[in-house]
Amino acid sequence: xxxxxxGDPKHLHAVGVIAVTFAQFERSIEGLFLHHPANSSVPLDLxxxxxxxxxxxxxxxxxxxxxxxxxxxEAVKAAVNNVLDFFDWAxxxxxxxxxxxxxxxxxxxxxxxxxxxxxxxxxDHSSKYMKLDLAALxxxxxxxxxxIVRSAEINIHVQYRNADLSKIHQSLWVYAKSNDxxxxxxxxxLELTDLPEY
Numbered sequence: 001x002x003x004x005x006x007g008d009p010k011h012l013h014a015v016g017v018i019a020v021t022f023a024q025f026e027r028s029i030e031g032l033f034l035h036h037p038a039n040s041s042v043p044l045d046l047x048x049x050x051x052x053x054x055x056x057x058x059x060x061x062x063x064x065x066x067x068x069x070x071x072x073x074e075a076v077k078a079a080v081n082n083v084l085d086f087f088d089w090a091x092x093x094x095x096x097x098x099x100x101x102x103x104x105x106x107x108x109x110x111x112x113x114x115x116x117x118x119x120x121x122x123x124d125h126s127s128k129y130m131k132l133d134l135a136a137l138x139x140x141x142x143x144x145x146x147x148i149v150r151s152a153e154i155n156i157h158v159q160y161r162n163a164d165l166s167k168i169h170q171s172l173w174v175y176a177k178s179n180d181x182x183x184x185x186x187x188x189x190l191e192l193t194d195l196p197e198y
Contacts, residue, residue, distance in 0.1 A: 007102050011114040014137035015097060021144040022094040028151035029087050032080060033063040035158050056091070060084050071158075079154050079181035086147045086184045093140050096130065096190050103129060109198045117196070128192035143187050150184055 006012055033051055051059060067080045100116035109115065113131045120126045132140075153175055160168055160176035168176065 007114065010134055011137060014134060014141060017141040018094060018137065018144065019098055021141050022090055025087060025090055025144050025148045025151065028148050028155065031155040032151060033059055073179055075179040075181065076154065076158060082183050083147060083150045083154060085186055089186050089189060090144045090147055093190050096192065100130065103196060115196065128194065129196040130190060130192050131197055146184060150181065153181065
């Protein structure tokens with residue numbers, strides 16, 4: 001057997017950061033989903049069972065619906081829709097990177113690039129290809145981190161906006177009082193190609 005070669009450790013580190021950062025983002029988005037139902041008369045265990053019975057895309061649709069129907073603050077509604085659009089981008093990028101296999105670079109390939117291949121879809125088994133440099137991998141993780149921060153800001157705001165400030169930690173006051181959430185720019189989606197590019 002040839003010597004095990006998983007690729008450049010810096011590329012692999014960046015891929016690992018993408019994986020754990022996306023998991024944090026996903027958890028924060030769950031908090032958005034749970035806010036309005038948790039403040040209703042529906043038992044929390046029933047809400048949890050409902051949430052985790054839904055497919056990932058249905059959770060996003062349902063979260064949008066909760067905020068559209070139950071959120072009184074238009075600025076919060078807009079911020080939630082923006083961060084969910086951002087999460088959709090992150091989900092697509094995470095899937096393309098983590099559901100691919102490393103494609104061994106051929107002759108003439110750039111050793112600084114991370115080459116990947118994956119099936120086009122569950123129904124289309126043709127191979128698609130992608131190459132990313134270290135900067136692109138790191139930038140993907142950094143963008144996901146920005147989504148986590150925005151989601152957390154929204155979660156803190158909706159949880160504490162009506163609270164007595166004297167009863168919450170001073171570090172939360174700025175989030176409790178402000179509903180100013182500048183729009184997150186959605187990065188371009190990672191593109192797959194029909195043929196490997198070297």
